[in-house]
Each structure stands twice: as structure tokens, then as C-alpha cells.
Ligand SMILES: Nc1ncnc2c1ncn2[C@@H]1O[C@H](COP(=O)(O)OP(=O)(O)OP(=O)(O)O)[C@@H](O)[C@H]1O
């Protein structure tokens with residue numbers, strides 16, 4: 001199955017972004033156009049400084065582009081106000097960071113529950129959802145552990161559960177295995193793959209690791225702010 | 237969930253949080269104490285009766301009035317009763333034992349001051365003994381005096397030793413009544429003056445009158461002062477309240493200074509708490525960026541930070557207010573002869589609560605602004 005047969009969920013057109021350093025404009029992304037289909041697991045690769053994180057942050061609505069449009073599920077997010085964008089992120093995006101970014105004062109369970117505070121789910125429903133996703137990432141026996149009591153791999157699985165718990169349109173991961181040993185990294189990748197294949201999640205993952213990229217259904221290369229020719233990966 | 241977060245975050249750095257709580261507590265305590273002392277200063281004023289007027293020498297309080305004025309004043313329309321009072325300035329054993337003592341008229345004086353509660357038999361005993369005196373309960377406790385004890389005052393304004401016998405111990409009808417005064421017979425003073433210093437005899441420090449209608453105070457004052465206009469000793473008549481106020485206003489500058497200091501303390505604690513909040517939020521900017529990534533908006537971020545600041549300030553405020561009561565009791569033990577009433581007023585308690593709220597708010601404002609406006613990508617840092 002190729003991505004073109006499924007509906008497009010992310011549609012990026014002529015996206016550009018540059019940073020200003022002093023009075024000098026440094027282009028980071030130049031005229032990027034890209035589509036991502038529903039349930040696609042896309043790996044975004046490229047040398048350091050090529051603009052991978054910048055692109056990911058734009059897609060996740062964490063940052064704003066200079067020009068171009070990003071439509072996610074039909075919504076042009078560059079049109080949204082800050083408040084609307086925050087609400088949009090809460091329902092449509094699950095973000096997974098390289099360094100997990102769990103809140104140290106909350107337990108694994110509470111960390112996962114955190115995004116649901118913004119929904120109008122009842123307390124009971126919130127707890128049920130949190131339980132479900134923690135079971136999904138195989139951590140139902142670590143609910144009351146604080147992040148410091150968990151291994152890196154476990155923390156990243158909690159972070160994935162947190163990203164997943166609101167059932168977002170899009171999962172975005174910036175080097176999710178970058179800080180993990182091989183075995184933990186493998187666990188995380190298997191999990192992401194399963195989420196995409198079995199649960200139909202759309203995932204965009206930035207990675208340096210070709211092994212990680214091989215898990216994806218599509219690999220895109222970014223070099224100096226420009227997308228290289230598409231490479232379709234073979235689904236194993 | 238929000239509550240859990242807010243409490244856990246507030247006491248994340250235990251030592252820092254406790255120090256800040258302690259700082260707020262000390263500031264609230266100091267603020268409460270200073271304000272209560274200022275209030276105590278004015279307590280004499282609020283205890284003053286509205287139906288009593290004080291007549292003094294128009295030149296100054298240190299000049300006396302001829303006792304002969306009494307009958308002329310009594311004749312003025314609206315005057316119901318009259319008596320007089322002379323500041324004696326006597327010292328008991330040592331100057332450090334300062335307390336107020338006056339030569340008064342005995343029964344007419346006590347009739348004019350119903351707020352001094354005294355058993356009838358003691359009143360009679362005082363009336364019968366020309367060398368008797370009546371002392372306040374606080375004073376009796378302080379020096380261990382009992383009815384029947386002989387004491388001696390050394391005169392400062394009126395030279396010599398003045399032996400007298402305690403014939404009565406009064407208590408105040410209200411808590412605001414000063415229970416640290418001594419009253420003895422003016423006759424005793426006057427008879428010795430007649431013998432030794434004729435020029436100073438037959439005079440009184442002030443006259444006190446009771447008027448039938450408190451609303452007529454201004455009119456009665458006017459007519460009394462008119463009687464003695466252009467005489468050798470012109471009078472100045474004012475309400476007891478205004479008279480007490482005159483005493484207080486002498487120390488107005490000090491009171492102003494104390495007030496100023498009490499507000500400076502609040503200013504300092506505001507700065508300190510704001511600094512703590514700014515530092516603590518800056519350290520966690522990364523976490524707030526994560527909140528923002530999850531879609532937490534300005535309102536929730538603001539409540540998290542304000543809540544954290546409020547938890548710390550409320551803890552400090554509660555501690556400070558709780559400490560104010562025992563602190564005042566201890567302070568009262570040392571200054572009861574100066575300040576008969578040292579109670580914290582509800583106004584001061586209100587101010588306490590308001591200042592704590594203001595501190596919590598100002599401490600939260602800067603970090604909230606920073607967290608709300610910082611771009612997520614910048615706050616996440618390159619490591620995000
Ligand atoms: N806030 C910023 N101000 C100025 N320049 C920036 C800023 N953020 C990123 N850049 C620049 O934009 C370029 C792309 O950065 P980006 O983080 O997207 O790269 P990346 O591909 O994710 O790199 P890495 O693999 O090292 O994470 C870099 O040259 C970087 O220096």
C-alpha cells in the first residue's frame with residue numbers, strides 16, 4: 001500500500017522559514033511542499049542543522065512559518081490565533097520529545113492524564129483513558145512511579161502514552177530514540193510502528209538513525225532546508 | 237490535578253519555599269505589630285467620651301488655670317457637671333517606673349468618669365482620706381499594691397516627698413480604659429502649696445465638664461471661652477477627643493515614620509517574593525514550554541503560577557497572622573504602662589490579608605508574562 005492511496009492528512013505548500021541573526025536573514029526552510037497521508041509513518045532524515053526540527057515544529061503548530069500553508073485535516077493552522085492554535089494542538093497533535101520532557105512532580109499516570117485536563121472528560125473517563133494508553137505502552141505496572149524512578153526507555157513510553165491519550169490526528173516525534181540505548185530504542189520503534197499499522201496513527205518522526213528510519217513507511221530527506229527526492233521505504 | 241501540580245511545584249525546593257514562607261510570615265507579623273502599636277497610640281482618643289469637654293489655658297498645657305474659674309464655668313448654659321485635674325508628674329522610687337498621676341477632686345472627679353469602676357466602700361474610703369489615692373488595676377499589679385498600702389511619690393513639678401495611702405483600685409469599664417494611672421486629692425496638693433509656694437496654690441491644670449447635649453459641644457465651648465476672653469488666663473475649650481488628639485499629634489511624626497516603615501516592609505517582601513517566583517519559574521521554563529506544547533493556554537498557565545505564588549504567600553500570611561497574637565501578648569507585658577490596649581483590630585487583619593494577596597499577585601505577574609509570551613520553540617531550547 002502506498003501513501004497516495006489514502007486520504008491526505010497533512011498538506012504543506014511552499015513553506016519557508018528563516019531566522020534572523022543580527023541583521024542577517026538565515027534561511028532554514030526553503031519552499032517546502034509535502035503531503036502526508038493518513039496512517040503514514042514518515043521518517044524525516046537529514047544532516048544536523050538541515051531544518052528537521054524546524055519543520056516538525058511548524059507542522060505541530062509550535063512555531064510559525066514566514067510563508068506557505070500547512071493544512072492539517074483541512075485546517076490551515078497558519079490562520080489560527082495563538083489561543084486557537086493552543087486549543088488545536090491540544091486536540092490534534094501528540095508531541096514526543098528526544099528527552100521525554102515528563103513533569104518530574106507528577107507520576108507516570110498523572111503525566112499521561114495531563115493533556116486530558118484540557119478536555120471536558122470526566123475524572124473517571126480521564127482515568128480510564130490514561131489506563132488504556134499506559135496498558136498499550138506496556139507500563140500498567142509503573143503507574144505510580146515518578147519519572148526519576150523510570151528508565152529512559154520507560155520514560156519515553158510514558159511520553160508516547162501522553163502524546164497518544166487525546167487520540168490526536170498527528171503524532172510528532174523529534175528524535176524519539178536519540179537518547180536511548182539500542183534495546184530501548186527498539187522497543188519505542190516497535191511501539192510507534194504498531195501505532196501506525198494497527199491503530200492507523202499518522203506519525204512524523206525526525207531521526208538520525210537509518211535503522212529507525214527503516215521502520216517508517218516513508219523516508220524524506222531534508223538537506224539545507226530543501227527536501228530531496230522522495231524515497232519510498234519498503235514496509236517490512 | 238491543577239491543585240496537585242500547584243502544591244507540588246510550590247514546595248519543590250523545600251528550603252527555598254520555606255524561607256519565602258518565613259519571609260512573608262515575618263513581614264506580616266512586623267506589619268501587624270507596627271499597625272497595632274499605631275492603633276494603640278490612638279486608643280486614648282477613641283476611648284474619649286463625646287459628652288466631656290476639656291478646658292485648658294489658651295497659652296499651653298503647662299500653664300494652669302485659677303480654681304476660681306470653676307464657679308463661672310458652672311454657670312455657663314449647658315454645663316452639667318464640672319471637676320478638675322492637675323498633672324502631678326510624681327515619681328515612684330525611680331524615674332523608670334513612669335506612670336501618669338494626677339491631683340483630682342475626689343468624688344466629683346470619679347462621678348465624671350464612670351468608666352473607672354471602683355467598689356462603693358473604696359470610693360467612700362478615698363473620699364474620707366485626704367492623703368488617700370486611687371490606682372488603676374494595672375498599676376496595682378505592676379507594683380504589687382493592695383488597698384491600705386502606703387506609698388510615697390517624689391514630686392518633680394511640686395518638690396518634696398508625697399506620702400499617700402492606696403484607698404481604692406479601679407478597673408476599666410472597657411478595655412480601652414487606661415488602668416495605669418494614679419489619682420489623689422487636689423486638696424492635699426493645694427494645702428501644701430499654700431504653705432510652701434503660695435503663688436502656685438489655688439490652681440488646676442485643666443477643668444473637665446460634662447455637657448448635657450454632646451451636639452452642643454461647639455456652642456458650650458464658645459460660650460466658656462468667651463467668658464474668659466481678655467482675662468489674665470484665657471481658656472481653650474475642646475472635646476476630650478480633640479484634646480487627646482492634641483497629645484497624639486505631638487507624636488504624629490513618629491507615627492508617620494512607623495506607618496512608613498510598615499509599608500516599606502511590605503515593599504521589601506514583595507520584591508523578595510517576586511524574585512523567588514521569577515527564579516523558580518525561569519528554572520522551569522522548559523516545563524512550561526511542555527505545558528504549552530500540550531495546548532495549555534494563558535489562563536491555565538497563569539493560574540498555575542499565581543496559584544503557586546498564592547500557596548506560598550498564604551502559608552506565610554497565615555503563619556504571620558497566627559504569630560501576631562502571641563507576639564502582641566508578649567509585647568503587651570513590656571509596654572502595658574504606655575499602651576493599655578494592644579489588640580489587633582479587624583482593620584489590621586484585613587490589611588494583613590490584603591497585603592498578602594497583593595504580594596502573591598505582584599510576585600506572579602512577571603513570571604506569568606514571561607511564560608505566556610515566550611515562544612515555545614525558544615523555551616524548549618535546542619535540546620527539545
Ligand atoms: N531560534 C533560532 N534562532 C536562529 N537560528 C536558529 C534557531 N533555531 C534554529 N536555528 C537554525 O536553523 C537551522 C535548522 O535548525 P534545526 O533545529 O531545525 O535543525 P535540525 O535539522 O533539527 O538539526 P539537528 O539534527 O541537530 O537537531 C540551524 O542552522 C539552526 O542554527
Ligand SMILES: [Mg+2]
Nearest residue numbers: 052053054174
Ligand atoms: Mg533537531
